[in-house]
Amino acid sequence: MFGEGILKGLAETAKNFFGSFVSRERLTTVEYPEQRIAPFEAARVFPFLIYDGEDRQAGLRCVACQICEKECPPQCIFIEKSKDKKPDFVGKPQNYPVRFEIDISVCMSCQICVEVCPFDAIKMNTAFELSTGDRFSGLLLDLDQLAKPNEYYHRIHPAGAAEVDARLAEEKVKAEEKAKAAAEAAAAAAEAAKTKAAAEAASEKQPDEGSSR
Amino acid sequence: MIVTASLARPLIESSDQIFVLLKEWLVGFLPASWQPAAGVVLCVAAIVGLFPALFALTTVLERKGLGRIQNRIGPNRVGPLGLLQPLADGIKSLTKEDIVPASADRAVHFLAPLVLVVAVFMGFAVVPMGRNMVLVDMDAGLLFYFAMGTSTELAIFMAGWSSRNKYSLLGAMRAVAQMISYEVALLLSSVVVVMMTGSLSLTKIVAAQNQYTWGLPHWYIFTPWGLAGFLMYAIATTAETNRSPFDLPEGESELVAGYHTEYSGFKFALFFLGEYLAMFSISGLGATLFLGGWSAPFSFLTWIPSWIWFFSKLMLSIFVFIWLRGTLPRLRQDQLMNFAWKFVLPMTLLNLLVAGLWRFLGDGWERWVFCTAILVAAYVVMGRMGMRREHFGPRRYRYAE
Numbered sequence: 001m002f003g004e005g006i007l008k009g010l011a012e013t014a015k016n017f018f019g020s021f022v023s024r025e026r027l028t029t030v031e032y033p034e035q036r037i038a039p040f041e042a043a044r045v046f047p048f049l050i051y052d053g054e055d056r057q058a059g060l061r062c063v064a065c066q067i068c069e070k071e072c073p074p075q076c077i078f079i080e081k082s083k084d085k086k087p088d089f090v091g092k093p094q095n096y097p098v099r100f101e102i103d104i105s106v107c108m109s110c111q112i113c114v115e116v117c118p119f120d121a122i123k124m125n126t127a128f129e130l131s132t133g134d135r136f137s138g139l140l141l142d143l144d145q146l147a148k149p150n151e152y153y154h155r156i157h158p159a160g161a162a163e164v165d166a167r168l169a170e171e172k173v174k175a176e177e178k179a180k181a182a183a184e185a186a187a188a189a190a191e192a193a194k195t196k197a198a199a200e201a202a203s204e205k206q207p208d209e210g211s212s213r
Numbered sequence: 214m215i216v217t218a219s220l221a222r223p224l225i226e227s228s229d230q231i232f233v234l235l236k237e238w239l240v241g242f243l244p245a246s247w248q249p250a251a252g253v254v255l256c257v258a259a260i261v262g263l264f265p266a267l268f269a270l271t272t273v274l275e276r277k278g279l280g281r282i283q284n285r286i287g288p289n290r291v292g293p294l295g296l297l298q299p300l301a302d303g304i305k306s307l308t309k310e311d312i313v314p315a316s317a318d319r320a321v322h323f324l325a326p327l328v329l330v331v332a333v334f335m336g337f338a339v340v341p342m343g344r345n346m347v348l349v350d351m352d353a354g355l356l357f358y359f360a361m362g363t364s365t366e367l368a369i370f371m372a373g374w375s376s377r378n379k380y381s382l383l384g385a386m387r388a389v390a391q392m393i394s395y396e397v398a399l400l401l402s403s404v405v406v407v408m409m410t411g412s413l414s415l416t417k418i419v420a421a422q423n424q425y426t427w428g429l430p431h432w433y434i435f436t437p438w439g440l441a442g443f444l445m446y447a448i449a450t451t452a453e454t455n456r457s458p459f460d461l462p463e464g465e466s467e468l469v470a471g472y473h474t475e476y477s478g479f480k481f482a483l484f485f486l487g488e489y490l491a492m493f494s495i496s497g498l499g500a501t502l503f504l505g506g507w508s509a510p511f512s513f514l515t516w517i518p519s520w521i522w523f524f525s526k527l528m529l530s531i532f533v534f535i536w537l538r539g540t541l542p543r544l545r546q547d548q549l550m551n552f553a554w555k556f557v558l559p560m561t562l563l564n565l566l567v568a569g570l571w572r573f574l575g576d577g578w579e580r581w582v583f584c585t586a587i588l589v590a591a592y593v594v595m596g597r598m599g600m601r602r603e604h605f606g607p608r609r610y611r612y613a614e
Contacts (some may be wrong), residue, residue, distance in 0.1 A: 017282050
C-alpha cells in the first residue's frame with residue numbers, strides 16, 4: 001500500500017543494475033562466439049552415421065535396411081541400396097548404402113531414426129553451427145558429411161557410445177560362438193555322416209552289429 | 214584570488230553562452246536583414262539534429278540499462294561497447310520494405326508518423342535549454358507546449374484508424390483514452406507552477422527558480438506542493454508517453470504492437486523516434502517546471518554551463534523512465550483509468566488548493582506544516598480507499614431464485 005511495493009521493486013532493480021557492474025557472478029550470459037560451454041551429453045541436433053575403424057566404406061554400420069527412411073516422420077532421409085554386398089562387423093555379408101542423404105532443413109530432430117535402427121548405425125549429433133549460404137544443397141547432407149568415425153561418437157556421447165560398443169561386442173562374441181557352434185555342429189554332422197556311412201558300409205557286411213551301436 | 218576570479222568570469226560566461234555566441238558568429242556572415250530568419254533556421258537545425266542523436270544514444274543505453282537490470286550484458290557487438298548499434302538499426306529500418314496494407318487509407322497512413330514527429334518537435338521550440346537558449350520565448354510557452362503535446366494523440370489515432378487493422382484500432386483507442394485521461398492530470402499538475410510564478414512563460418518559470426538561499430536553489434520540487442505536483446507530473450508523463458508501466462496501447466501480449474502494428478521500415482522508425490522525442494521534451498518540460506530548468510543545484514556550482522545542467526536533468530529523467538520500465542509490470546486498462554480519475558486527478562485538484570494556501574499563509578514555518586499535512590493526509594486516505602479490497606461474496610440472483 002502507498003507505493004512502498006514500487007519502492008521495494010525499484011530498490012531490487014537498482015541492486016541488480018549496480019551489482020552487475022561490480023560482480024561478474026551476477027551475469028549469467030555466455031558471450032557465445034568467444035565463450036562456449038560444452039554441450040550436454042543428451043543434446044541432440046541432427047543425425048549422423050557411424051563407421052568402425054579407419055575406412056569409412058568398409059566400416060559403415062548402415063546396411064541400407066531403410067527402416068529409418070520409412071519411419072522418418074517428415075520424410076527427410078533418402079537411401080539408395082547397393083546391388084552387391086560387403087561383410088559387416090561380424091563378417092556377415094550385408095548391403096550398404098550407395099547414397100544416404102538427410103535434408104536437415106526438413107529434419108525435426110525427433111530421434112526416431114536412432115530408436116528404430118537395429119544396427120546402431122545412426123545417432124544424434126551435437127554439432128549445431130550448420131548455417132550455410134546455400135539453403136538447398138548446403139542443407140542436404142550426403143554420405144561424406146554424415147559418416148563419422150566411432151571415436152567421434154565416443155567424444156560427443158561417451159556413455160551412449162560405451163553402451164553401444166559393449167552390446168556390439170557381445171553380439172559379435174555371440175555370433176562368433178554361434179558360428180563356432182555351427183561349425184562344430186557341421187563338423188560333428190559331417191563326422192556323424194562319415195561314421196554313419198562307415199557304419200552302413202559295415203552293416204552291409206554285419207547287419208545285426210550295426211543296430212546295437 | 215580576485216584576479217583569477219575576474220579572469221575566470223569571461224571564460225565561464227563564454228562557455229555558458231557558447232552555442233549562442235556560435236550562432237551569432239555564424240549569422241554575422243549574412244546581411245543584417247537575413248539575420249533573424251537565419252538564426253531561427255540554425256536553431257531549428259540544431260534541435261532537429263541534436264535530439265534524434267540523443268534518441269539514438271538513448272536506445273542503446275536503454276537496452277544496456279534494461280540488460281543490467283536483468284543481470285544481462287546488453288548489446289555489445291556493433292562498435293565499441295555496442296555504441297554503434299543505433300547505426301545498424303537505422304540502416305536496417307531504412308532498407309526494410311515499406312508495407313502499406315491493401316485496404317489502408319494510404320494518405321492518412323503516410324501522414325500519421327509525420328504528424329507525430331512534427332508535433333513532438335514543435336514542443337522543443339519553447340523549452341529553454343540553457344541561459345538565453347530558447348528558440349521562441351513565448352509569453353504563453355506552457356500553453357503552446359501542451360497544445361502541441363496534445364496533437365500527438367491525433368497522430369496516434371490517425372495511425373490506428375488508417376491501418377484498418379483491429380489491433381491497430383484497439384491500440385489507438387486505448388492510447389487516446391489513456392492520453393486524454395492523463396492529459397488532464399498533466400495540465401493540472403503544472404498549473405501550480407503557473408500559479409506560483411504568475412506566468413506561462415517557461416523562461417520566467419526558470420528565472421523564478423534560479424535563486425539561492427544558503428546555497429540551495431528555490432526549485433519548486435523542494436516545496437510540498439511542488440513535490441506532489443512533480444510526482445503527479447511524473448506519473449502523467451509516463452502515461453502520456455506510453456511508457457511502461459502505462460504502455461497498454463502497445464501491449465504486445467494482447468495487441469501485437471498497438472497502433473503501429475501495420476507500420477514497417479522507416480515509418481515505424483519515425484514512430485519510435487516520436488515516442489522518444491516526446492519523452493525528451495516532456496522530461497525537459499518537467500525539469501523546467503519543477504527542477505529549476507537549466508539552473509545549478511547548488512550556488513557554488515553555477516560556474517558549470519547552464520546547458521550541461523539542463524541536459525543532465527533530462528538524462529536523469531530518462532534514466533528514471535528506463536528504471537521504471539525495468540521494474541514495473543504493465544497495468545490493466547481499468548486499473549489505469551481508475552488510477553487516473555480516482556487518484557491522480559483528485560490529488561492534482563487538491564494540490565491546486567494547497568498551492569493557493571501556500572501563497573496566502575505567508576513566509577513562516579506554518580505553511581510548510583499545513584501544506585505537508587494536508588497532502589500526506591490526502592495521500593493516506595486516498596491510498597487506503599484505492600487499495601480497499603472489494604470482497605465478492607457468492608453471487609445472488611435477485612429474480613431467478
